Amino acid sequence: MSLTSEQVAALTHDIVWMENAEVNGEQVLVPVLYLANANSRLAANGALIQGRDVSLIAGKDLNNVGTLKASNNLSAAAGETLANSGLMQSADRLDLLAGTNVINRAGGIITGRDVSATAILGDVVNERTVTTHQSTSGFRSERTSFIDSAARIEAANDLSFSAGRDINNIGGALQSGRDLLLNAGSDVNLVAAQTIDNELHGTNRNNSTTTQYSASVTAGRDLSAKAxxxxxxxxxxxxxxxxxxxxxxxxxxISSAADEQHFLYKSKKLTVQEDHVSQVKSEINAGGSIDLNAKKNLTMVSSRITAGDEAYLAAGEKLQLLAAQNSDYSLFDEKKKGSWGSKKTQRDEVTDVKHIGSEITTGGDLTLVSDGDQRYQVAKLNSGNDLTLDSGGSITFESAKDLHQESHEKSKTSAAWFSMEGEGRTDETLRQSELTARGDLVINAVGKIHADVLQVNKQTVSESIDAMVKADPKLAWLKELDAQGGVDWRQVQEIHTSFKYANSGMGPAAQMIVAILMTVMLGPAGVGLSGASLAGAASLATTGTVATINNNGDLGAGLKAVISKDGLTDAAIATITAGVADNYLGDMTMTKQVNGKTVIDLGSIEAVSHFAGQQLINNASAAAIAKAFGRDVTLASILQSTVYSTLSAYSFDQVGNLGLKTGSPEKIALHALVGGMIAEASGSDFAVGAMAAGVNEAFANQLRRMSAQMAPENRDRLMLAASQLLGVVAAAAVAGDDTDALQTGSFVAGNATQYNNLNHDDMRDFVGDMNACGSNETCQKNTWVGGKYEQISNEITDWSEHAVSGAFAKSLLTSIQGGLTALKDLNCTTATCTQYKDTLTERALDNLTKLAKVTTQWEIATSVASLVLPSSGGARGTSATVEAALDRFMQTKATSTGVSTVRQKTALPDGYREGSSAGAAFNETGGLPDGYRRVINTKTGNTEVLAADGKLYFETDNGLKPKAGGNLAGLVEIEKSITGAKGILTPEDFPEVASKISQKQLRHIAGRPELEARGGGGFLNSVDDAQKVLDAYRTGQVEILGKNAQGFPVVKFEGVTGTNVNAGVGITGQPTNVFIIKGTKSPSIVPANPNWTQK
Known part of the structure; x- marks a missing residue:
């Protein structure tokens, strides 16, 4: 009879109690050990068994996770596996015997005076346990390793292992006070435990670390290992x-293993990469001699052997001492775009590779013998007496080249100025093995001896060896080898290169502006000069000015550029071309030149033909003159320029004949349209021409007022120059430093202003970067600082505080609306992310308050502010600062408009539900009048608009239309007939579906390996298409056809086209707008038969 728990608790000392038990089908008495007060005597990880002599025998497995302790001898035997992860300790002998495996792991300790472990048919294992955790969430995956304490087997005297198969010491410790013997029927593995930690965020960011945890074997006297x-x-x-x-x-x-660290961050604007590899050596140290004997190959890689006496390494086949590499790579590559087409780049890249050779050092003789070939890479052999290399094959002394390579480049470009600079170098360092001996050096090979030496310029081998020995006396053995003769020398060159440059100057827009200003300034100064002389003078002045500015004000450099071949050629072409136009072309084409402008009435086809003829002859003569000076011109460019000039002059002349008011919206729009079409026809960008022409017309009245009191010739020159300058600036805003675009803008003329706000694109980048960080707050902080989102946000706040123009304020309102719309997609899971989101939301609301005062259009501002209301699925959370900012906005609106901002929601009619139930993607009030909101008709699943007075409307392309009355009145009756109808399904008839597409969607995406692994089937083009279908379903914008056999909704959505595949009936690629919404918590979209009907 067993003791009860109450009886065990009452024990005052340990007892052995005989109890009945069935063994092999018979009832027998067995001893059972009961421990008194066991709670205070148990080890932290298991039970305690202690005695003078302790003997444990198991017919199958024996597993100890507690403490086995003997004051004399301890023995444990298992028919199969004997495993320990606790403590096994004896004061005398400790013997372990297993039919298959003896395993010590998870920080287990086995210790005694003399210790033996025998695995008859299997392995003896002493390992440092590594546990790995892996997880995947969306496009993020991680792997984390947890390493235990080192498992230890220790003997005060002798320690011996015997295994039928392998002896494995993996990151553990073996220690004996005297001899240590390892005898394996297969392999002896004394290797490091390895941990791998990595974190992947798609292809844009990953981080991984590999760490080696060395094993150790220590003997107080001799160590012997046989395999x-x-x-x-x-x-x-x-x-x-x-x-x-x-x-x-x-x-x-005998080899090293590498600790590694890798990091990559990659976005559209920034790439940061760090890769580091460091070899962890193996080391064998003996106070006496070392004898290594392999019947086949003996290989050392980046490791060290040290013997107090002699060392003898023998191989029945090949003997190799090789080198692995330590490497470091760093890359920082950043591209920034600013306003007016400015760009900034920086790229820093450093690579460093070092070869880590093997080393053998002895106090006595060092002998390396092989029946086959021997190979040495950057080896260091240091003998306290004789050094002998004896090969039955060939011996190769192979050099290795360390590498250091770095480059640093940066540039800034804009329409006004550019600068770029960079420097870099590549250096290789050839390294050869070092052989030193206090006694004799003997290198003997039955085959050939091959050796590498450094070649500098065209040195002979002997000269190369002399130079190498002079630089490093440890290479003196090369001279002895050369004197020995019969060596196949290979001369190897190092690479040493470098570059450095720096360049800066005026951008294309600035050069064009200088040219225009030179023409204007030389007008009054050149009174009495002909058009030809003035053109030549302006060309020389432009060349000199640009060269002087580009050379930091050096007048000598400016003069040099003026009198250079190119400078004088440009001036000559300009002078002769202007002279031909002034003196001959007018009479030939019946046109007149006034201040460089062709004057003719373009009201008739004949006049247009005269103008076109003048332009053709002018362009052809200019091309012929340029050709004579060696410039490259083509017939196509002449014809294109002629057509372009004629089309532009005629088009703008016709716009002027319409009688529209100068500067009116209609005329500005028409100028922009004509300018864009002309620019596109000339091969440039429509936006450049539209911007230039439209804004030039908008400034026409101001330009005319500025020049009204000037003489006619000066007024015309200023008007032309001002329009050209505006055109250059406008084109720069659209096309940056594109020279062709700037020339188009100068010709078409116009102006534009562009502000660098925290706009939709910037906020979308911010949301994407934050979501990519997941829950990594360090990543979020680095993103906030590195992306300069704080700085950009402060800029728009500053502009809002100083806004006085209604148009400017409306522009900022539009930017804020785009930013808040993008911010709704940010799903914060950390306090840091929430703080940033709240900061941007609060600032946006405060800016709305300031801007609404300027525009006095509170309706627009209120619509934008509604993006943060919970009912709109907005960005607002529980932040007190956001609540306070929203309250400030509403209070300021009430004060400014005199209208209370408190409005109760209109009650829902029967048969309707709130749109917010469809999820955060549902847009409840966007674009609607104050007090209106979107609701869902539960009978049809359609979205309708509920007015403040309770009336219902449909949204159409022409605005809101009443549901009851008018052309839509019949729909009300049709809807009534639906009431009570059977089989009409809405999303409410199905379980609620999560708002985000799951990872399972990849099984149904074209080109994905998951689709191939699944065996094919229907697919979509992208995950974004799947999300569109899901959003449409949740907001009631799909047609629900019914449910499939599994009960999932089958819907039709025209906004996305997928591909239906059914190999069983020969369908391999059928376009379809019918989809199955598969799954609820982890939804995916599966394309279906386009002709699907409910069974």
């Missing part, structure tokens, strides 16, 4: 006070 297959020592430490002897029937490998 019937291989011995592998990877990134681990082996130490013995006396001798080390390792023998493998096959291969011995």
């Amino acid at each position: 019937d297959n291989n011995i592998n020592v990877i990134a681990s430490q082996i130490d013995a006070k006396r001798d080390i002897d390792m023998a493998a029937t096959e291969n011995i490998t």
